[in-house]
Amino acid sequence: xxxxxxxxxxxxxxxxxxxxxxxxxxxxxxxxxxxxxxxxxxxxxxxxxxxxxxxxxxxxxxxxxxxxxxxxxxxxxxxxxxxxxxxxxxxxxxx
Amino acid sequence: xxxxxxxxxxxxxxxxxxxxxxxxxxxxxxxxxxxxxxxxxxxxxxxxxxxxxxxxxxxxxxxxxxxxxxxxxxxxxxxxxxxxxxxxxxxxxxxxxxxxxxxxxxxxxxxxxxxxxxxxxxxxxxxxxxxxxxxxxxxxxxxxxxxxxxxxxxxxxxxxxxxxxxxxxxxxxxxxxxxxxxxxxxxxxxxxxxxxxxxxxxxxxxxxxxxxxxxxxxxxxxxxxxxxxxxxxxxxxxxxxxxxxxxxxxxxxxxxxxxxxxxxxxxxxxxxxxxxxxxxxxxxxxxxxxxxxxxxxxxxxxxxxxxxxxxxxxxxxxxxxxxxxxxxxxxxxxxxxxxxxxxxxxxxxxxxxxxxxxxxxxxxxxxxxxxxxxxxxxxxxxxxxxxxxxxxxxxxxxxxxxxxxxxxxxxxxxxxxxxxxxxxxxxxxxxxxxxxxxxxxxxxxxxxxxxxxxxxxxxxxxxxxxxxxxxxxxxxxxxxxxxxxxxxxxx
Numbered sequence: 001x002x003x004x005x006x007x008x009x010x011x012x013x014x015x016x017x018x019x020x021x022x023x024x025x026x027x028x029x030x031x032x033x034x035x036x037x038x039x040x041x042x043x044x045x046x047x048x049x050x051x052x053x054x055x056x057x058x059x060x061x062x063x064x065x066x067x068x069x070x071x072x073x074x075x076x077x078x079x080x081x082x083x084x085x086x087x088x089x090x091x092x093x094x095x
Numbered sequence: 096x097x098x099x100x101x102x103x104x105x106x107x108x109x110x111x112x113x114x115x116x117x118x119x120x121x122x123x124x125x126x127x128x129x130x131x132x133x134x135x136x137x138x139x140x141x142x143x144x145x146x147x148x149x150x151x152x153x154x155x156x157x158x159x160x161x162x163x164x165x166x167x168x169x170x171x172x173x174x175x176x177x178x179x180x181x182x183x184x185x186x187x188x189x190x191x192x193x194x195x196x197x198x199x200x201x202x203x204x205x206x207x208x209x210x211x212x213x214x215x216x217x218x219x220x221x222x223x224x225x226x227x228x229x230x231x232x233x234x235x236x237x238x239x240x241x242x243x244x245x246x247x248x249x250x251x252x253x254x255x256x257x258x259x260x261x262x263x264x265x266x267x268x269x270x271x272x273x274x275x276x277x278x279x280x281x282x283x284x285x286x287x288x289x290x291x292x293x294x295x296x297x298x299x300x301x302x303x304x305x306x307x308x309x310x311x312x313x314x315x316x317x318x319x320x321x322x323x324x325x326x327x328x329x330x331x332x333x334x335x336x337x338x339x340x341x342x343x344x345x346x347x348x349x350x351x352x353x354x355x356x357x358x359x360x361x362x363x364x365x366x367x368x369x370x371x372x373x374x375x376x377x378x379x380x381x382x383x384x385x386x387x388x389x390x391x392x393x394x395x396x397x398x399x400x401x402x403x404x405x406x407x408x409x410x411x412x413x414x415x416x417x418x419x420x421x422x423x424x425x426x427x428x429x430x431x432x433x434x435x436x437x438x439x440x441x442x443x444x445x446x447x448x449x450x451x452x453x454x455x456x457x458x459x460x461x462x463x464x465x466x467x468x469x470x471x472x473x474x475x476x477x478x479x480x481x482x483x484x485x486x487x488x489x490x491x492x493x494x495x496x497x498x499x500x501x502x503x504x505x506x507x508x509x510x511x512x513x514x515x516x517x518x519x520x521x522x523x524x525x526x527x528x529x530x531x532x533x534x535x536x537x538x539x540x541x542x543x544x545x546x547x548x549x550x551x552x553x554x555x556x557x558x559x560x561x562x563x564x565x566x567x568x569x570x571x572x573x574x575x576x577x578x579x580x581x582x583x584x585x586x
Contacts, residue, residue, distance in 0.1 A: 007462075015445070015457050016424075016441040017442060017446050017454055017457065018443050019446065030455055031455070034409060034455075034459050038409055038476075040406055041403055041406050041475055042475075044400070044403055044475075046475055046479065050478070051474055051477035051478045052308075052478075054338075055534065056293070056295045063337075075197075076427075078194070078196055079194060079427070079428035081430070081431035082431065088426050088427060090437050091435070091440055093437050
């Protein structure tokens with residue numbers, strides 16, 4: 001499988017990465033090189049094979065249902081590029 | 096007094112205990128070495144004040160006799176580990192001047208045991224790379240050069256700063272992370288020892304995430320013993336990481352010098368590649384001969400799905416990366432590029448903040464997870480991963496204690512030499528190491544010799560899950576036979 005220029009633009013938008021028109025051909029070439037490389041997986045017989053979900057054979061751990069952290073709003077917003085009080089600022093979302 | 100930076104960690108621990116020198120002296124010696132080696136670009140942030148304060152504190156504890164196992168030992172920290180109050184960037188522009196308000200579990204355990212932080216080490220951006228050339232702080236120089244040449248070589252990656260700093264005697268050991276070979280490949284390129292422990296052995300909490308089902312932290316050090324000492328402090332259960340395993344951490348150092356007599360060592364035939372340089376082949380046979388001389392039994396084994404590990408990795412790792420890196424949105428931390436609405440803000444921020452390799456991997460990951468392609472790519476890759484793991488399980492079920500392979504298909508290469516036209520050329524560096532991440536196993540790279548141009552080469556040992564001890568025992572045999580290697584100083 002390979003991707004065309006339209007697909008490159010669509011993936012870029014899904015990935016929320018702005019891509020200029022002159023970057024598209026280059027990206028298309030690189031993505032297709034990667035897709036050509038992974039193409040060899042299609043020759044593996046995976047009939048009846050379970051997909052891996054956990055690499056170590058262990059039960060998923062569950063945490064105690066209790067509050068053990070919090071009241072650190074100052075810390076949470078400390079690195080934000082734009083804040084007001086304990087809120088993150090973004091461009092207007094709802095008109 | 097001999098140069099304090101040339102000691103191993105184990106030797107320094109003895110000297111500190113005997114009060115031959117203080118941690119402050121040891122720390123200052125390393126801070127001076129770092130300053131004199133800035134041309135290597137191994138450190139992206141030096142923290143001399145914090146280092147001296149930690150050293151003084153360690154000296155007090157050593158004086159009182161209640162020193163931890165790493166008391167007063169100066170270390171470098173890969174910039175992927177969150178360090179409280181000290182800028183942490185993953186060497187990406189998108190994290191900007193991110194200053195964590197918390198400490199990663201692994202580093203907090205090193206400080207608990209008395210270690211001293213010298214600063215933060217360079218790496219490939221978000222640990223995506225095999226040469227340390229994708230860092231937003233620029234490439235790292237390998238302290239090793241080809242005989243009679245002054246061409247700058249890469250230290251490998253992604254933990255290139257860690258490997259370079261340890262090899263150049265700028266720190267006694269360093270933290271590193273390994274998603275596809277990022278500890279073992281740079282260790283092999285710099286004649287240092289690097290171990291990627293079993294998945295779940297070290298907590299991932301506070302380590303910038305790349306591919307969560309593959310990422311593991313581990314040390315890079317100057318000897319097998321030093322790496323064992325560091326791993327003992329770094330490992331252990333952490334309730335904050337649900338994939339960290341709740342089993343006791345053994346005294347890894349006790350495994351050093353243990354007999355390997357009667358151990359079955361597998362030599363996988365699939366790792367003998369067409370066109371493999373003769374000197375890699377020779378190194379591999381030499382390693383096998385050393386283990387045999389120490390009493391181990393060599394057996395040929397088969398890992399039939401080996402060739403599919405790298406392509407499966409280049410689906411699984413970018414897929415996980417694309418979802419992990421969704422958090423860099425220009426809202427909660429790091430860089431922000433304005434846009435006329437919130438979508439444009441995300442798109443502009445991520446275009447500006449991510450480097451070319453990261454953009455490429457996020458996009459391929461987005462594609463293989465997108466509607467209509469998930470089954471063909473991601474699901475199939477996860478099934479292949481099951482088969483890769485089963486190959487190893489079958490091999491260990493036959494009584495094999497560990498598997499011996501080359502660590503890399505070549506020695507270090509020059510800056511700008513690889514991956515310019517085709518990204519896959521660079522990815523092939525990890526061909527021997529990536530299988531280990533796919534199967535969640537422990538793997539150690541140990542220096543074993545030099546190529547015809549005088550560059551270091553390493554061997555890799557792959558172990559059973561949570562049997563790092565066997566790797567330390569076998570690694571010590573190789574180190575004893577091969578000796579240790581230090582680069583000639585040119586910086």
